[in-house]
Amino acid sequence: MPSEIDWIEKAASVRLPARHLVGGDWVDPLADDAFDVISPRDGSLLKRVSHGDAHDVDRAVASARAAFNDRRWSGMRPAARGAVLRRWAELVQEHAEDLALTISLEMGKPVREAKNVELRAVANCLRWYGEIADKRPDESPAAGDDVLALITREPAGVVAAVVPWNFPLTMTAWKLGPSLVAGNSVVLKPAEQTPFSALKLAELGLEAGLPAGVLNVVPGRGDVVGQALGRHMDVDVVTFTGSPAVGRAFLRYSGESNGKRVWPELGGKSASVILPGADIEKAARASAAGSFYNQGQMCSASSRVVVHRDIADEVLHFARLQAREMAPADPLLHDAPSGALVSEQHLQRVLGYVRTAVEEGAELLEGSTGRHSVDGHPNGSYVAPTVLGGVKPGMTIEQEEVFGPVLSVITVDSEEEAIRVANGTQYGLAASVWTRDLSAATRVSRRMQAGIVWVNCFEEGDMTVPFGGVKGSGFGRDKSAHAIDKFTDLKTIWMEVEP
Ligand code: NAD
Secondary structure, X not given: OOOOOOHHHHHOOOOOOOOEEEOOEEEOOOOOOEEEEEXXXXXXXXXXXXXXXXXXXXXXXXXXXXXXXXXXXXXXXXXXXXXXXXXXXXXXXXXXXXXXXXXXXXXXXXXXXXXXXHHHHHXXXXXXXXXXXXXXXXXXXXXXOOEEEEEEEEEOXXXXXXXXXXXXXXXXXXXXXXXXXXXXXXXXXXXXXXXXXXXXXXXXXHHHOOOOOOEEEOOOOHHHHHHHHHHOOOOOEEEEEOOHHHHHHHHHHHHHOOOOEEEEEOXXXXXXXXXXXXXXXXXXXXXXXXXXXXXXXXXXXXXXXXXXXXXXXXXXXXXXXXXXXXXXXXXXXXXXXXXXOOOHHXXXXXXXXXXXXXXXXXXXXXXXXXXOXXXXXOOOOOOOOEEEEOOOOOOHHHHOOOOOOEEEEEEEOOHHHHHHHHOOOOXXXXXXXXXXXXXXXXXXXXXXXXXXXXXXXXXXXOOOOOEOOOHHHEOOOEOOOHHHHOOEEEEEEEEEOOO
């Protein structure tokens, strides 16, 4: 058996790059501003990082535009672009340990999960888009003998990718894979909490052969760097994953600038509908785990279990067992079932939701209204997986996205009521249905107002299927060949053919 890595020892010497990537060079920001990146694992300072500002954004967009205009990337054969992405995927795999450790220190997820789940997904995504690069033919409609009609897809130009911290490199790869394979140039703005892993991913992109200027990275504050990208007159597309409020801000920035297209992928309040006759242990455990995984910081988290009254007690029993089995520990330990929340501020927000739920009448069955203590890390941001029973439709905890390890259990008396409750929030990202009755599975999944419905499973899927929502969860779609279309324009070429 290979010897286990001592992550704690490795963490002492981890490299944390902080310069911006512009035009293929590592440059100091033009802005005179900096922020502390704190590790939620123990509250320690990882590094002070310089913020970018609107001038940094101008510089990065100009570099992306120059790279696009001289066709150093967009003019390459698709197969050659694909080869660069596939090489990038290999490099991600080779550097998976260092990237995983960086992510774990930045945002607190167990390093094991970062390596085995997140980095695997990143490599898989880059490889998948690398493989599909030259497998998407254009169209030539049958317009008549005197005409040659072509419908081609052209890269849109300069893409701004603004991403969150919860799956920092997965979300980034989901943006970079399809936008780059289509021939665009990109300016990436990572979340404030996770700049180092993004910069390391970009380093590997350069090493894989991305030409200078095709990928630029400007870390910084959302309301400064993110807003400057959103309002930039020379950005053609914004692809954004994050909160509904900021997603709507990007739509506003677009309307007030050049009308660029914006692809928002926003929050969720996903329901897991468990019907009588389901495999109750599997349904309850998977739904609870789906609510606690990544410390509940998942847009698709199954944060609401909607269960038929006849089986509610059994579901609660298994959900509580699952909660106890996923208690947080130091994320650098091999066997940590869960890690830390992203920050102290976020911890306070999550615990505030739990307190409000109790005040509004929910029953605290597992977890606590206070922080969870983890040995040796009194300043770490840990919250125990929490199960709330007696939650009623309309309560704050039932309506709002908590983005923490908090499961609400809502009891209903019929399939019809379950559908009404599941659809009864502003969100529409994902849902799951648990039943052995094929007709019930079909009926319920058809009526779920959600971009993704899982039947008898949770959070399954691969690169072949799109990920994204409806209603307040936005309308962008990541993954699959459909995501490439977000970054291309249809062009018609109509050519007269002389007889
Ligand atoms: P957030 O909206 O606060 O931040 C996301 C990004 O937007 C960050 O890079 C941030 O710096 C930037 N930003 C913040 N304010 C901005 C502004 N005024 N103008 C421009 N940019 C700004 O979200 P978060 O807290 O980082 O992430 C949590 C949210 O992301 C949750 O709502 C979650 O559901 C959502 N999310 C959605 C998906 C999905 O695929 N649908 C995936 C992961 C996370």
